[in-house]
Amino acid sequence: MEQREIVVVGAGPAGSTAAIALSQQGHDVLLIDRQTFPRDKPCGDGMPVGVTEMVYDLGLKEVFDQADFYPIDRVCLVSPAGYIYEGKLRMGKQGSKAHVIPRLQFDALLQAQAVRAGAEFFQARVTAPIVENGQVHGVKAQGAAGLLEIRARLVLAADGATSVISRALQPQRPPDVHRAVALRAYMEDLEVRPHQVEFFLHREILPGYAWIFPMDAQKANIGLGMRLDKFRQQQLSLEQLLENFLALPFMKERIRGNGRLHDVATWQLNFGSQKRLQRAFDGALLLGDAGWLIDPLTGGGIENGMMSALLAAQTAHQALQQGDFSRRMLHGYERACQAALWPVMRRSYLIQRWVLRYPWLLDGLIKYARNHPHLTNIFLAKL
Known part of the structure; x- marks a missing residue:
């Protein structure tokens, strides 16, 4: 039975971002995904300028710019009757721009950088969290060698909209x-x-x-x-x-x-349109799509997912320093998500709904x- 400091489930943008941030701080990180990379992921492939800014902040500006992704600087909105609005998109810090990037390429770039930062990548299908006395202590996974248990001090679940970890910890599904x-x-x-x-x-x-x-x-x-x-x-x-x-x-x-x-x-x-949804548990945090953080108006989830990953990494670092992985300690992540993401998501939900x-x-x-x-x-x- 393997014992790790942090297990990150899912190597999409949220999971890999968390793995990069924690590895850069010297933590032992095991990054698990059921697929090898590069791999496709259904998505609109639109990357807002905020995504580029976070990639730059992670110290990956040179790697990202060398990839020569397709930049976006204008937007067009077409109304039901055909009225058209066209405008320019803002430019972010360090000259960052929005892009259209196939997830096949973007996710592979982040996953590779997580490994380069020191995270270990392991291909396996996570089947369930290990829960003892109400606290998460790792994950059960199906790998090439069969079933195994990987114990960890903290689990970060970034395994997408159909998250195994999220469903196990929070089985009640929100309405359609x-x-x-x-x-x-x-x-x-x-x-x-x-x-x-x-x-x-x-x-x-x-x-x-x-x-x-x-x-x-x-x-x-x-x-x-x-x-x-x-x-x-x-x-x-x-x-x-x-x-x-x-x-x-x-x-x-x-x-x-x-x-x-x-x-x-x-x-x-x-959608991240429910203010009271729980994302912190004893021994585990829910990130990105697994934490229901997609913008209810645009349907974009990558920027919010990466932002949640950085917030989760901050909370995880503090928890590891204090040796406290209780929900009370990890609740700081939920508060940070509410402060950073909820105002925009609430506005998006109201516009989408009304x-x-x-x-x-x-x-x-x-x-x-x-x-x-x-x-x-x-x-x-x-x-």
């Missing part, structure tokens, strides 16, 4: 209004707007949206997301909804050739925003 489903595909031979992301507030999928995120001069990540309760109230699949969107006249004009979609994938999103449901209101707001661009900063705060 706090969840969404999304579909992503890649398309070549599409007329893209260079270095500009596009959001389409299409009537058929409100309070969700469709998107086109360019990856180069002719290729884009294209997809849509829809709140789960609304999705279940209608009869179409996500694939059919995307087909309907692509069949709209303004979209047909932009598709060259056969417009074939490839690497089509769907996924679930867990503004995106009315097409006429969206039309009016986008028409008005063309002369008052500060209004769109609410929607674009996470871009």
